[in-house]
Amino acid sequence: MIEEQDLRFPPPRCDPETRQEIQTELLEWISCKDLEKPVCWVHGPAGVGKSAIAQTIAELSESHEVLGASFFFSRNHGERSRPAYLVPTIAYQLASSIPELNDTIGRVVRKKPAVLHSSVDIQFKELFVNTCRLAILLHGEGWMRQPRVIIIDGLDECMGTSLQQGIISLIASTLKENFPFRFLIFSRPEPHIREAFEIDSLEPHLKQLGLDDSWETRRDIKKTSLLKKLVDSLSTLTLFSSLLMRNIHIQLNSLQSSLD
Template sequence: MAILERCLNFIANCDGEKKMRWVVGAAGVGKSAIMQNVAESPKLPVTSLASVFFSINGRHDGTKAIITLSYQLAARSEVYRQVIEYEITRDPSLLQSSMPVQFEKFIIEPFIRNPLLNSAGRVLIIIDGLDECSSTHTQQEILRLISDFCIMHPSSPVVWLIASRPEKHITSFFSRVDVTPAYEKEEILVESDEARADVERFLRDELKEIKMASDSLDPHSEWPEERDLWKLTEAASGLFAYAHTVVRYIRDSNAENPVSQLSDILNVIDNHPMTGIPREEHPMALLDALYARILSGVPNK
């Protein structure tokens, strides 16, 4: 995907103060998938990696972010682990300290003041779903610590990849004149040509895998038909949330077969035309209709 390639290129080539990339887009456009693909990419040009994936229904305590990142970095670097163990042994209260104190001890001091870590190669830190962590104050505190770090320590080996929705307080933070030198913006637009092309590629690849794995489909058959793939792509309209749901529904091992599952989805699309309805005002309308169809098939207890 083009966005993935741009992120990897930024990680490899960013220099000076501008070592933070903000990936921003509405719910469902595939930000988390991009973050995951970056983390798992064999072309990732880093010597160490740590990540936090925030979720409303899962990990959402932003005050534990620095500790979480530090633990992962310690697991991947013996030198970093020794530095952190020394600091915690000397002051065990660090584990309960404020985020600014933890950031100083677990990020700034190791990567700026320790020559072995400062020159050991590029380090990537991923923070996904920032808008879903505990409070707006915590979100802004995390951003402030990172942006100040980038600006005050331009020789740092640490690169930051941050994904969020365009919430007002986050957008306002990144609009500040004193913050703009620290980052580049990667905006994922719903219904953009690039997003549509990425969704089409995803659907094509996933449906091919389903066909090859299914006992009820001839691996050499023309399934799905191009017109059906086009219809799915148009319905998704750049939303990876829709495309992922479609694939999970078709792949469901408890269902009759992929052909009937795909037929169900096409019927949902045909019965919920978006003609005359601005997609920017109702980007999740077809996804809602698909969820309704899925739930209608759940037996009553």
């Protein structure tokens, strides 16, 4: 199992003063119990802060106990570009945070251990769809009081365009089940990804948020950059002050020794 916190240290985060509007909108969408659009696609070009927003929303969702799971694709890390790790990682996190799924996912893995090495669609069916169905059977329709969000960042960095579309199709296939989950997906607006989101069975249930290279985006990035420069400057000043005080202390000790 991938330890994402090790591969993504330090993870990107939004500065507290930036991206307030989209953070608020996403958190309101996640916490809404009666939701007609349980899938949200946040898209934008490289460099507009998608991963930082995804990380921040994941942390805020976890603090509010509404995070189901998160997975961050990255083409720069071999394992995290492979879709084979997506479903097992999500299943592990769901089992860790939701007792009812801990039981049902555990049953599936014990009964079918080979599922961890199966194709993505089989993993998704066995470790997510069937385990949620079993949880409903065992605990009733209201087995989760509050919907949870599953966050997938960097879908366009998943290895293989057909697999990227396949992941979207798998998510679309769950909508008729009315599982208590939201899917929040971040990616670049690649044509094949847009095409997958615009299928008839998904589009009515889809919320879209576009991030572009707008003035607000540039302002947020500039603000974060300025804050970083300020922190670096303060660190340098602190180091200089420390060295100066140390030198003064040495000189005073030397002077005192000569007087003695």
